[in-house]
Amino acid sequence: MAVPDEEELIAKKDVLKLTGISYGQLYRWKRKGLIPEAWFVRRSTFTGQETFFPKEKILSRIELIRSLKEEQSLDDLVRVLAPETKPEGVKHDRPTALAPVGSEGHRLLWKDGGYTFAELVALACGAQVLRAGNRLAEAKLVLDLVRAAEALLRDPTGVSVILAEKSIDGEGVSVRFSFALLGREPLRLDREARIKGQLDLERLVEQVKAALREG
Amino acid sequence: MAAQSISISGSGRVAGGEYAQVKISGSGRVEGDVVAQEIRVSGSGRFGGSVQAKEITVSGSGKFTGRVEADVLVTSGSCGIDGDAEVKELRTSGAQRVGGSFRGHYVRASGVLHVERDLEADVFTSSGRFEIGGLLNADRVEVKLVGDSRAREIGGETIDVRPGAGFSLGLSLTRGLRFGIGIGTLTVDEIEGDEVHLEATTAQVVRGGRVYIGPGCRIGRVEYRESLEVHPEAEVGERVKA
Numbered sequence: 001m002a003v004p005d006e007e008e009l010i011a012k013k014d015v016l017k018l019t020g021i022s023y024g025q026l027y028r029w030k031r032k033g034l035i036p037e038a039w040f041v042r043r044s045t046f047t048g049q050e051t052f053f054p055k056e057k058i059l060s061r062i063e064l065i066r067s068l069k070e071e072q073s074l075d076d077l078v079r080v081l082a083p084e085t086k087p088e089g090v091k092h093d094r095p096t097a098l099a100p101v102g103s104e105g106h107r108l109l110w111k112d113g114g115y116t117f118a119e120l121v122a123l124a125c126g127a128q129v130l131r132a133g134n135r136l137a138e139a140k141l142v143l144d145l146v147r148a149a150e151a152l153l154r155d156p157t158g159v160s161v162i163l164a165e166k167s168i169d170g171e172g173v174s175v176r177f178s179f180a181l182l183g184r185e186p187l188r189l190d191r192e193a194r195i196k197g198q199l200d201l202e203r204l205v206e207q208v209k210a211a212l213r214e215g
Numbered sequence: 216m217a218a219q220s221i222s223i224s225g226s227g228r229v230a231g232g233e234y235a236q237v238k239i240s241g242s243g244r245v246e247g248d249v250v251a252q253e254i255r256v257s258g259s260g261r262f263g264g265s266v267q268a269k270e271i272t273v274s275g276s277g278k279f280t281g282r283v284e285a286d287v288l289v290t291s292g293s294c295g296i297d298g299d300a301e302v303k304e305l306r307t308s309g310a311q312r313v314g315g316s317f318r319g320h321y322v323r324a325s326g327v328l329h330v331e332r333d334l335e336a337d338v339f340t341s342s343g344r345f346e347i348g349g350l351l352n353a354d355r356v357e358v359k360l361v362g363d364s365r366a367r368e369i370g371g372e373t374i375d376v377r378p379g380a381g382f383s384l385g386l387s388l389t390r391g392l393r394f395g396i397g398i399g400t401l402t403v404d405e406i407e408g409d410e411v412h413l414e415a416t417t418a419q420v421v422r423g424g425r426v427y428i429g430p431g432c433r434i435g436r437v438e439y440r441e442s443l444e445v446h447p448e449a450e451v452g453e454r455v456k457a
Contacts, residue, residue: 012407013422013438013457022409022424024372027352031318031335048419048435049404 009041010055019062032078033089034065087117087153090212098211100124100204104131108143117208118153122146124204125161132197138163141180146201149182158185159201164193231264248281265298273309290326316349342379356408360399360415367404374408376401376416400431422457
């Protein structure tokens, strides 16, 4: 996973030395989902492969874990951080309570509960389409498309969803239909297609994560 | 609503859904996602969607195309999972393959275990062959070597690798390796743990608190924090006290 160059990195062994934690603790916290997978940056050094972390993030996270550990609220912290670190474990029962889905999303629900992270993002996409004043059928089109693209949500950088419309006129008949398109930018449509809306999946993923953290 | 049970003993195909028990003793195919209390495959079973169950037993051949979630998975036959697996307790004495990553609490493997990506558990014990494409991460990793096992990385608190049973026949380990007779080996890029005991292991780097490098090991570089002991029948390139 890409880490911006300007972010200062620290080697794993230096993290241990600096904080005094053990390998066992670090690996346990990773398993519990307290340290995001994306923070483990593997780099080749003269001694072979080594793991580095974004320095500021890892040090403040360890401090956070330690401060909470004493209050035995580590499991609460796991829950709070879960959407960020292990989105595949999310099961949510009240999607409309999340701001990105909202009350508009109510019309899109298809089951009572147990919505996965990908399904929540799909709902948020559909709700956004509704909020922009499009038809319910169009929102469902987008929803189904995003639901089917679960694998892309792991790395949604530069992924967009486009809702577009096309009309065909001829022999006294005029047909207008909507379609949706999902992919990594740059996405191109032909000139006869009219774009009705465009969603930035990366931003929606972040919004859903943020909403899950708060709620 | 009480869920129903299905049993396929000839050849059959059923839709996904919610079941109390799914039993396949002939050749069966389940299309779509399944939620069940219990799944037993003693013939040949294929599951086309994701599977969620309390207990899954595969003594024949089981093939899961999607994600598998279970409290207990017992495999004595051949079980292939194409997606990720989240299984609290895995006991396998057969051939178990996971195409994605595995997450659980307890793993006991004595057959052949193959995980394409990471394996995470509290306790991992193996007395068979295993191949982990990514990181094997467990509080306790206990390996009795039989055959040649591999992992890209191993990390945890206690890591203990020793030759499996049947080796203590008075043969020296290095001599055994030299003649290549029935001795298991482990090959890893990187091992990190607080308490590390290794035998018959080849690794590029070992980092640890208290480290023992036993007979038959070939280690490129050892970085240790508290102590390091190296057996005379081990090769270690560099030793660094961190």
